[in-house]
Structure formats: C-alpha cells, structure tokens
Amino acid sequence: MIPNILATLRGYGKGYVHKSDASVMIQPMFPAANLAIRRSALDEVGPFDTLCRTSGEDNDLCIRMLRTRWELFYEERAVVRHKHRSSLKGLLKQWHGYGTFHPHIFKKHTPKCLEVVYHNDRSLLSWSSRRFHRILGIPVPFPMLVFITPFYVLHAFLGLLLLTLLMDGTSGGDRLRGGPGVWLYYSAGPFLRNCIGKRDLRWFPFAALRYLVNWVFVLSAFWAGVKIGVIYLGCTRGGECR
Amino acid sequence: MDNNSSDETRAVAEGFGGRLNVRYVFEPVQGTSTARNTGIRHAAGDVVVFFDDDCVAEPDWLHHMEMPFVRDPAIGMVGGRIEDCRVKGTLVEDYCISESLLNVAR
Numbered sequence: 001m002i003p004n005i006l007a008t009l010r011g012y013g014k015g016y017v018h019k020s021d022a023s024v025m026i027q028p029m030f031p032a033a034n035l036a037i038r039r040s041a042l043d044e045v046g047p048f049d050t051l052c053r054t055s056g057e058d059n060d061l062c063i064r065m066l067r068t069r070w071e072l073f074y075e076e077r078a079v080v081r082h083k084h085r086s087s088l089k090g091l092l093k094q095w096h097g098y099g100t101f102h103p104h105i106f107k108k109h110t111p112k113c114l115e116v117v118y119h120n121d122r123s124l125l126s127w128s129s130r131r132f133h134r135i136l137g138i139p140v141p142f143p144m145l146v147f148i149t150p151f152y153v154l155h156a157f158l159g160l161l162l163l164t165l166l167m168d169g170t171s172g173g174d175r176l177r178g179g180p181g182v183w184l185y186y187s188a189g190p191f192l193r194n195c196i197g198k199r200d201l202r203w204f205p206f207a208a209l210r211y212l213v214n215w216v217f218v219l220s221a222f223w224a225g226v227k228i229g230v231i232y233l234g235c236t237r238g239g240e241c242r
Numbered sequence: 243m244d245n246n247s248s249d250e251t252r253a254v255a256e257g258f259g260g261r262l263n264v265r266y267v268f269e270p271v272q273g274t275s276t277a278r279n280t281g282i283r284h285a286a287g288d289v290v291v292f293f294d295d296d297c298v299a300e301p302d303w304l305h306h307m308e309m310p311f312v313r314d315p316a317i318g319m320v321g322g323r324i325e326d327c328r329v330k331g332t333l334v335e336d337y338c339i340s341e342s343l344l345n346v347a348r
Contacts, residue, residue, distance in 0.1 A: 015310070029321075030319065030320075030321025030322075031321070031324060032274070032278065032292045032294065033292070033293065033294040033296070033297050033324055034292075034293065034297070034307075034321060034322035034323070034324050035291070035292045035319070035320070035321055035322070036289055036290065036291040036292070036307045036308070036311070036319065036320040036321075036322075037289070037290055037292075037318065037319045037320075038288065038289055038311055038317070038318045038319070039285075039287065039288050039289065039290060040288075040318075041318030041319060042282065042290060044318075047275075047278075047279040047282055048274070048275035048278045048279050048282075049275055050273060050275045050276050050279065051275075052273075052274070052275050053272075053273040053274065053275065053276075054273070054274060055274065057274055057275040057278065062319070065318060065319050068318065069316075070316065070317070070318025070319060071314065071316045071317045071318060071319075072317075072318070072319045072320075072321070073310045073314075073317045073319070073320045073321070074320075074321050074322075074323075075306050075307060075309070075310055075320050075321070075322050075323075076322075076323045077302075077306040077323070078300075078303050078304075078306035078307045078320070078322030078323060079299075079300040079303060079306075079322060079323045079324075079325055080293065080297040080298065080299045080300065080303060080322060080323075080324055080325070081297060081298045081299075081300075081324075081325045081326065081327035082294075082296060082297050082324045082325065082326060082327065083296045083297065083298075083327055083329050084326065084334075084335050084338035084339060085334060085335070085338060086329065086330040086332045086334055086335040087332070087334055088334050090334070091334050091337075091338065202333065202336065205333055205337070206336075206337050206340055209333075209334065209337045210337075210341070
C-alpha cells in the first residue's frame with residue numbers, strides 16, 4: 001500500500017501490482033513470455049517448479065513472489081507480440097496442459113480448504129483478481145476449488161431444463177415452469193453475448209471453440225486434481241464473456 | 243535455450259554469432275521449467291529476463307523491462323505487455339486473439 005502511494009507520488013504508480021489475499025488461482029500473474037526478475041529476488045524465492053512441465057511455472061513463481069516483500073510491477077511499454085495457436089489440436093493441447101498443472105499449483109499454495117470463486121461477468125476490469133471474487137474459504141479435509149462461471153451455470157440450466165421436461169404435467173413441473181428461462185438469461189446469455197456484441201459473424205464458431213476449450217480444461221484439471229488429492233473445478237480465464 | 247527441439251534452433255542461434263551477444267545452450271530434459279532454470283544458471287546479470295520462442299519483441303522492449311528495476315530497488319519482478327499477432331489467420335488463431343488470454347492489461 002505505502003509503496004503504491006509513494007509510487008503514485010513519484011508519477012509512475014500505475015504498474016504496481018496489488019497483493020490480494022484472493023485464491024492463489026486468481027491472483028495476478030505475469031506470463032513467462034514477457035517476464036523479468038531481479039537476481040536477488042530469484043535467489044530468495046528459488047527457481048521454477050520443475051513439476052510444471054508445460055505450463056503453470058510462471059503462475060507458481062508469481063504466487064511465491066507475491067508472498068515476499070518484493071514489489072511486482074507491470075510495465076505496459078515493454079511489449080512483445082505473441083503468436084497464438086493456429087490449429088485446433090494445438091489449442092486443445094495448450095488447454096490440456098493448463099488443466100494438467102494448475103491443480104498442482106493450487107495444492108502447493110492452498111491450505112486444505114474449500115474455495116468458491118465466482119466470475120464477475122459485468123466487470124470491465126481485467127481477468128486478474130479484480131474480475132474474480134472469492135466468496136468462501138471453508139476448511140475441508142482436502143484442497144478444493146470451485147469456480148462459479150457462466151460455463152457451469154449454463155450446464156445447471158441444461159439440467160434444470162431436462163428436469164422440467166421430465167416432470168412435465170406433474171405438479172412439480174408446474175412449479176418449475178419459467179425457472180429455466182430465468183436461468184438461461186443468466187447463463188447462456190453472458191456466455192454468448194459478447195461474441196454477438198463484436199459484430200463478427202464468426203461469433204458462433206468462436207462460442208463453440210470457447211465451449212470446447214472449457215470442457216478440455218475443466219476435465220483435464222479435474223482429472224489431474226483427483227490424481228493428487230485435490231478437487232479442482234476450474235474454468236478458462238479467457239473471457240467466458242467479455 | 244534449446245530444450246531438445248527438433249527444429250533448427252542451433253543453426254538459427256549460431257547464425258546470430260558475431261552480430262548479437264547470444265549464447266547457445268542445450269538442455270536435453272524437456273520441460274519449460276527445466277529449460278528456464280538452466281537459462282537462469284547460465285545468466286550472469288543482476289536481472290534475468292524471460293522470453294518465449296512464439297513471441298516477437300518490440301525494438302525498445304528490453305530497455306522498458308530494465309527501467310523499473312533501475313528506478314525502484316523494491317521492485318523484484320516486472321511483467322510486460324503481451325499483444326497479439328496474427329500470423330496464419332486461421333479461425334482458431336482469430337479465436338485466440340478474440341480471447342486475448344495473455345494480454346493482462348485488458
């Protein structure tokens with residue numbers, strides 16, 4: 001806080017990263033594609049975690065740095081241009097990699113507790129900690145992370161819709177009527193809205209890719225978590241909706 | 243860092259010999275962390291900067307990465323801005339650009 005104020009007074013306060021107490025999986029991080037670290041800080045926190053074979057090593061290092069006295073600074077003038085995956089196979093492999101190593105980072109840095117994190121769809125801020133909010137931190141026998149995002153809400157809606165159809169004609173079905181409509185507004189709406197808003201006619205294939213990527217990430221992270229004793233119900237951080 | 247890759251990494255790196263102050267280092271054990279850690283062991287400066295093979299740096303990039311360390315001794319880590327670049331123009335690439343995952347500034 002004080003360095004932030006001092007920095008603002010000096011006129012370059014914009015880039016100091018706020019060290020929040022949010023879940024480690026939603027804390028601000030710098031991708032290693034464009035990252036610099038002071039040698040003395042690196043000696044203090046140690047090298048990259050070699051268990052992170054294809055991804056997550058930068059998340060891990062940033063989490064460790066956030067717990068030291070060192071300041072983390074975002075320099076927007078230091079620009080690199082990143083080439084994205086161009087094939088579907090490459091994209092899914094990338095997200096499978098994220099899914100495989102994120103539960104490891106979560107387990108490493110979180111005490112045995114249930115963390116429920118919801119995604120604040122309406123925020124215009126970045127995807128970093130400010131767009132996610134931790135709402136629960138209950139002690140449980142094993143580390144457990146649940147993201148509540150439009151992806152999960154969408155499937156809750158589909159389940160409710162199915163239930164309504166199955167119970168059609170019964171008194172329970174009458175009570176459920178209208179519920180799925182409201183649910184849809186809050187789930188599929190955010191999931192698709194921003195694609196539509198872009199006035200890009202490819203919004204449908206983009207939404208389909210987003211859906212597929214979510215499944216790959218959610219399943220690979222859940223499976224990787226089970227193998228190390230963690231329940232990890234994650235989400236992709238690239239705008240479920242933007 | 244050549245992390246046991248099958249492309250022409252060595253030839254490309256040595257092609258810069260004499261023009262740039264670069265050193266070719268081979269790390270047989272594959273994995274981003276292992277490769278970066280080997281790089282750390284070979285780096286001699288006060289600041290270690292990481293950069294990936296799927297990125298292109300702006301000409302003044304390294305200068306801007308260094309300046310915060312010079313300005314404020316309390317700064318231990320600096321992250322730069324990651325912009326998109328459109329190379330092949332496939333649907334998947336454009337999707338990634340629309341998500342812009344690594345662009346933390348947005």
